[in-house]
Structures are given as C-alpha cells and as structure tokens.
Amino acid sequence: MTSARELTDQRQGGVIRQNQLVSEDAWQVVRLDEDGNLPSYQQPALLPLAEWQALVAAGEGSDHLAPWLASDTELTPELGKALADAPLLAVDFPNFNDGRGYTIARLMRERFGYQGEIRAIGDVLVDQLHYMSRCGISAFALRDDQYVEDALHALSSFSVSYQTGVDQKTPLFARR
DSSP states (O other): OOOHHHHSOOOEEEEEETTEEESOOOOEEOOOOTTSOOOOOOSSEEEEHHHHHHHHHTTOOOTTEEEEEOTTOOOOHHHHHHHTTOSEEEEEESSTTOOHHHHHHHHHHHTSOOOSEEEEEESOOGGGHHHHHHTTOOEEEEEEEEEHHHHHHHHHSOOOOSSOBTTBOSOGGGGO
C-alpha cells in the first residue's frame, strides 16, 4: 500500500529562512576532506571556522565567505567579537542528539549581540526547528530526508512558550 506522503510531490531538504523555503540559496557548506585539506569551492561558501579566520587574517575575507562553527567551538569574547562582522554564521549539528549548537546560537545572540543570520547545518531535523529558533537560529538547512511542509508547520505549531528564549525574554508566569 502506498502512503499519502509518497503520492504527493513534497520537497525534501532545502533551506528555510524567515519561515519560508528559499528557492535559491547559493551558499555551499565546505568541509575538510579526508586528509584535512580544504577542497576547492565556489563562492558564496560556508567554511570551517579556522579556514575562515585564516582568510580574514590574510585580508581575503569577503561578504561571500562565512564561517561554520563546529558544535565544540568555545565562544570566547575574542571570537564573539571576530564573528560580529561575518555576513552569516552557520552552526553545525553533527547528529540530532548534540545540543551544543543551541548554546552557540543563544550566546551569539545574547552575549555577543550578533544580529545576522544564524543557520543550522548538518543533521537538522523538523522536530528541532522550534527549539532552534527559540535559541536564535534564523535559517535551517534541512537534512535531505526532511519534508519542507513539515518543517514550516513545526516552526508555527507552538503559540506559547513557558521558558524565556531569544525571541521572548519574559517567562510565561510573568506575562500574566
């Protein structure tokens, strides 16, 4: 028996920004190869943090290059300041049960005042999107097996949050 999901022409994967599917997103995620080298890439590109920092230090940074941060990145005040001018930041979620990316996003917003796009990359699942957005993530590169329609629904399915977040500084009990 064929499921209803299989009968529809729903789009899987893709980037969601401002609660909409981005039809054309040219940013490519560049990861080091097996030997630890940076492969050739086209711009715009999201580069590993160390490679992006090296290009910026050499005066080769641009609005078409941005860093992605591994989940074990330690956000020091110096790094937070250095990231302030990045055209966007990406936070890598290497697997669904690694929540350190949530902390990175929230710290970038609240402690370092980052106002640009923070994009979740890697193992990004529909079930996580609401919580990611509460922590300051504003764009989501969905894993290829995730349905866009489900993702858009997940971003709008909660109308009230009990806890504070980047999007709501006052807890529910204090809003009454």
